[in-house]
Amino acid sequence: MTVKAMKASEVAKKVVNNQPLFILDVRNGDAFADWKIEGGNIQYINTPYFDLLDGVEEVVSELPTDRDILVVCAKEGSSVMVAEMLSEEGVDVAYLEGGMKAWSEHLEPVKVGELQGGGEMYQFVRLGKGCLSYMAISEGEAAVIDATRMTDIFLDFAQEKGATIKHVFDTHLHADHISGGRAIAEATGATYYLPPADAEEVLFGYTALENDLEVAIGNSKIDIEALYSPGHTIGSTSFIVDHKYLMTGDILFIDSIGRPDLAGLADDWVGDLRESLYTRYKELANELVVLPAHFMIMEELNEDGSVAKKLGDLFKKNHGLNIADEQEFRDMVTKNLPPQPNAYQDIRKTNMGKITPDEEVQREMEIGPNRCAVR
C-alpha cells in the first residue's frame, strides 16, 4: 500500500463539493477540540500520534473501507509517520501535505459575480480559518479588500487576470488574522486605505478611509463607496461596490453578527453596532449582495463555495438582525461571548506595524478558528 500526499486544495474541493472523507486527526485532544477541518460529509476520529507509537492496530478497526482516509496533524510530520504505519498494516491512506498549517493558509478563489462593463468580483475563501478576501477587477485595474497575509496569491491572481492592483482596503484593523493589505500595497504601489479611527496607533503611512470616500477602478468607473459602520471596531467601514455588493467586513455575517469586544470595548461599542446594523444597513437596498469578511460554519457556504447573500434575505433570516429588544441585543453581544481568537492582541499589534514577527511565528499566531462573531 502506498502513502499519498493530499494537498489542501484537494481537501478544499471535497469540502465544497460535499464529498465523503474520513479524517484521522492525530493532533492532541485540545488542538482537535479547538479547531479542525470541517465539512458536511466528513467523519472523524481523533487519536493523538503519541498514543499510536506502539502500533496502529487499535485504530485500524475504526477506519471505514468505503471512503478516502486522510491522516491530519499540525505540520505534517506525525501524519506521515502514522500514515506509513497504517500502510504497513495494509490500509490505503493519505496524509495532509503541510498539515493544518497548510489548511489554514489555503485560499480558494471563487467568482461571485459580474461588475458593469465586463468587470468581475472574486472572493478568496480561506476555508481553514473562515476568512474572506476580495478582488474587484475592471478593465485592467483591481481593488483588493481585506487581504490575508498570503500576498502572493493575490499578486499572482491579478497578474493572471492582466490587472494592476490600484487600491487596497482593510475594512477595519483585524484581530483574528494578519492583514496582507500593507504588503500588497508596498509591492504594487497601490494606495492602502484604513479607517482612521482604527489606525490611531499604526506606525506606517496610510490613506484615510472615510465616509463617502469614492474611488473608481477601470475606465467604466466601478464605484467603491465607503459607509462608516462602527461596532466590531470603532473604525469599521463597509463598502458598496458598483451599487451591487455590500462588503460588510466583520459587522454583518451570513448567519451571525460581529462581536464588539476584540479591541476591548464591548460595552462602549454595542450601541454603535446596533445602529450600524439596525439603522444604517436598514436604509440600504435589499437587493445588495452581502459579502462579509468571515464565515463561521460551513452552512454559510453556497453550493459553489462562495459566501454571499442578499441583504434583504439576511434581514429576514439572520438572528442577529432580528432582536427587537435593545437590552436583549446588548446582552447577546456582550455576555457569554465565545473565546477570543488565538493571539489576538499580538495580531492587532502586527497589523499596526508595532511588531514584525517572522513568518513561522505569524503562522503560529493565526492557528485556530477566527471567532469574530456572536450568534
Add this chain to the structure above:
Amino acid sequence: MNADKVLDAKGLACPMPIVKTRKEMKEMESGQILEILATDNGAKADLVAWAKSGGHELLDSQKNGDVFTFWIKKG
C-alpha cells in the same frame, strides 16, 4: 531543577521530540526526572498531553529565546 537525565531534542520536528522523550523515559526509573530541550512550537501542548496520558508529571517548563525546556517526572 535537578534532572536525572537531559534530552536534547532541539531542531527536531514533530513527532521526534515525543518519540525520543518516550524512548528515554522507558529506560528511566519511576520518580526520576527527565529534562527535555526542544525548539518545536508544538512540543509543549503535545508533551503535556502525552505526559498526562502516560501517567507522568510535567513539573515545570520555561522558554529561553527559541528553546523550550521541560522537566517531566516519570510516573
